[in-house]
Amino acid sequence: MAKQTAGRDNLGEFSPQFAALNDDVLFGEVWDREKQLSLRDRSLITVASLLTQGVPQLEAHLTIAKQNGVTKEEIVELITHLAFYAGWPKAWSAFNLAKEIFDESE
Structure with missing residues (x-):
């Protein structure tokens, strides 16, 4: 990193x-501390935490997650799963950010 x-x-x-x-x-x-937890896994955890809080840092950490090897499919699954725990509006907001960052036309 x-x-x-x-x-x-x-x-x-x-x-x-x-x-x-x-x-x-x-x-x-x-x-x-990559021996204890990979950057990819730290990114998944961080994105999940920030999504549940609904904070603006989510956008930067979605980008970091992509750089750390998290796939579009994994982000979609993470957001879908958390929609039921964190709230539908937070998931909608997260999906809008994720669509921009994980756009496959890049």
């Missing part, structure tokens, strides 16, 4: 400690 700099890029001057925790701990140390 590429070195994460979103924390420093977006919040580095305003909240340097939070930015460092985001980039160095969350994406540096936690996501780097």
Whole structure:
């Protein structure tokens, strides 16, 4: 996984400690533990969590999931499954994002 700099890029001057925790701990140390859990599996878990919360970070993590080898079919199944647990409107929103990101014409 590429070195994460979103924390420093977006919040580095305003909240340097939070930015460092985001980039160095969350994406540096936690996501780097691939022997314990693959990037692909971490992506599936993260997308599922963000979908249930209905937060805007879902879009970025759908893109990361695709980069980490999650397939369109897996994302469709994940969203369909979670629709019954997280709510239909959240699933609709997630499907709209996933359609853009996993568009097979790319």
